[in-house]
Amino acid sequence: DAMVIQNPRYQVTQFGKPVTLSCSQTLNHNVMYWYQQKSSQAPKLLFHYYDKDFNNEADTPDNFQSRRPNTSFCFLDIRSPGLGDAAMYLCATSSGGDRALEQYFGPGTRLTVT
Amino acid sequence: KQEVTQIPAALSVPEGENLVLNCSFTDSAIYNLQWFRQDPGKGLTSLLLIQSSQREQTSGRLNASLDKSSGRSTLYIAASQPGDSATYLCAVVSSNTGKLIFGQGTTLQVKP
Numbered sequence: 001d002a003m004v005i006q007n008p009r010y011q012v013t014q015f016g017k018p019v020t021l022s023c024s025q026t027l028n029h030n031v032m033y034w035y036q037q038k039s040s041q042a043p044k045l046l047f048h049y050y051d052k053d054f055n056n057e058a059d060t061p062d063n064f065q066s067r068r069p070n071t072s073f074c075f076l077d078i079r080s081p082g083l084g085d086a087a088m089y090l091c092a093t094s095s096g097g098d099r100a101l102e103q104y105f106g107p108g109t110r111l112t113v114t
Numbered sequence: 115k116q117e118v119t120q121i122p123a124a125l126s127v128p129e130g131e132n133l134v135l136n137c138s139f140t141d142s143a144i145y146n147l148q149w150f151r152q153d154p155g156k157g158l159t160s161l162l163l164i165q166s167s168q169r170e171q172t173s174g175r176l177n178a179s180l181d182k183s184s185g186r187s188t189l190y191i192a193a194s195q196p197g198d199s200a201t202y203l204c205a206v207v208s209s210n211t212g213k214l215i216f217g218q219g220t221t222l223q224v225k226p
Contacts, residue, residue: 006157033214042118042203042216043158090157102148103214108157
């Protein structure tokens with residue numbers, strides 16, 4: 001089945017130790033998104049790629065970076081995680097040609113910072 | 115700025131009840147509205163997508179309506195089951211930004 005896959009599902013990192021989260025998709029969608037969701041809060045968009053064009057949200061901390069080496073994969077890099085970065089990180093995709101089309105979400109990666 | 119509000123924040127009902135979850139948004143300029151389900155510690159599962167030109171969508175026991183002019187959507191769940199217990203999130207794609215804006219969610223508990 002076509003889907004959005006996130007690895008790992010659970011990640012524990014130490015304060016200040018760089019960490020990378022991975023997202024892959026078999027939908028061949030040209031838009032990929034990264035959201036951060038803290039406990040009991042709504043998901044918050046961090047950035048998205050439209051093909052290779054990177055779009056950063058104005059309030060996304062500089063500590064967060066992203067890479068998209070090809071259509072299928074997208075990575076979220078947190079350069080120096082702080083305790084406040086502990087959250088669920090959600091990857092989503094959409095066929096960006098028509099913004100009325102839905103976004104498909106992966107299962108998420110739960111990040112713990114110790 | 116588009117804002118999405120969901121009421122109530124939490125709801126507890128006995129099994130078998132029909133129930134309605136409410137979602138409101140401040141700017142009627144939207145491409146579509148999606149309802150998602152989120153189980154504890156899990157990702158989002160898309161339940162229903164309503165295009166801006168549509169009034170409702172149905173899937174099994176779920177029915178979602180959209181009144182764009184009043185900025186409201188409802189998710190109707192018929193004959194609720196304990197397996198329906200989850201957080202339900204409403205989100206709109208803003209026509210101005212093309213971005214998905216989420217509400218805070220309604221956490222539903224269906225008691226056997």
